[in-house]
Amino acid sequence: MFLKLYLFNHANYKKNDLMNILENLNWRYATKRMNGEQVANEKINTILEAIRLAPSSMGLQPYKVLVVKDKAIREKIKEVSYNQPQITESAYLLVFAVWKDGYEEKTENFIQLIAKTRNQPLESLQDYKNRVLGFFSIVDKVSWASRQAYIALGFGLTTCAMLKVDSTPMEGFVNEDLDKLLELDKLGLKSVVMMAIGNRDETKDYLTALPKVRRAEKDLYIYL
Numbered sequence: 001m002f003l004k005l006y007l008f009n010h011a012n013y014k015k016n017d018l019m020n021i022l023e024n025l026n027w028r029y030a031t032k033r034m035n036g037e038q039v040a041n042e043k044i045n046t047i048l049e050a051i052r053l054a055p056s057s058m059g060l061q062p063y064k065v066l067v068v069k070d071k072a073i074r075e076k077i078k079e080v081s082y083n084q085p086q087i088t089e090s091a092y093l094l095v096f097a098v099w100k101d102g103y104e105e106k107t108e109n110f111i112q113l114i115a116k117t118r119n120q121p122l123e124s125l126q127d128y129k130n131r132v133l134g135f136f137s138i139v140d141k142v143s144w145a146s147r148q149a150y151i152a153l154g155f156g157l158t159t160c161a162m163l164k165v166d167s168t169p170m171e172g173f174v175n176e177d178l179d180k181l182l183e184l185d186k187l188g189l190k191s192v193v194m195m196a197i198g199n200r201d202e203t204k205d206y207l208t209a210l211p212k213v214r215r216a217e218k219d220l221y222i223y224l
């Protein structure tokens with residue numbers, strides 16, 4: 001009897017879980033207008049932690065994320081972002097910026113971090129370090145780093161959806177102007193993408209009521 005009840009509950013729980021995931025992903029959309037209200041600290045912290053936990057090629061996380069709450073800074077960012085209102089109507093704006101240079105030194109730091117975290121001798125990581133440096137000698141590093149930043153962005157967007165927090169992924173800004181404004185050059189960084197986090201304003205956002213536009217499953221997947 002107990003086993004039956006357990007199996008029933010377990011199966012039910014899983015089904016609800018799956019439904020919730022898709023419901024939340026359907027609920028999210030690239031929010032155009034936000035209402036300026038705050039997002040609870042614990043939710044923001046969870047979103048930031050999810051971004052920190054995102055995977056990246058070789059584990060290097062070759063980017064930094066600027067967490068911009070300051071309204072005056074966001075007003076200036078808006079000016080180099082085609083005046084998109086989410087930038088100032090959101091509670092937070094994240095700027096994903098990739099390493100521009102210093103890859104060798106940063107690889108060395110990363111190798112030390114692995115050694116410390118996993119209590120491993122540095123010598124045992126020498127081959128790995130050489131492989132990473134060999135890869136960097138042939139690849140377009142900034143383009144590679146940007147792809148990693150987009151994975152982190154995806155983690156952030158998905159976590160927002162699961163927490164019923166609104167968000168907007170944003171490439172609509174002039175990268176060079178934003179880099180200048182935030183003095184990213186001094187930090188050895190280059191902006192690639194932004195993410196606004198906040199709460200939708202249903203009275204102003206025409207997109208709130210519109211259904212999602214997505215290609216049909218048969219047009220997206222190729223099953224082999």
Ligand SMILES: Cc1cc2nc3c(=O)[nH]c(=O)nc-3n(C[C@H](O)[C@H](O)[C@H](O)COP(=O)(O)O)c2cc1C
Nearest residue numbers: 028029030031032084168169170171172173193212
């Ligand atoms: C990398 C990227 C950049 C985007 N840039 C902007 C942007 O600058 N401003 C904006 O309002 N939406 C932007 N979008 C939102 C897309 O237009 C939107 O995700 C797409 O139309 C699908 O709609 P949905 O996200 O609302 O489901 C961007 C999306 C991505 C993934």
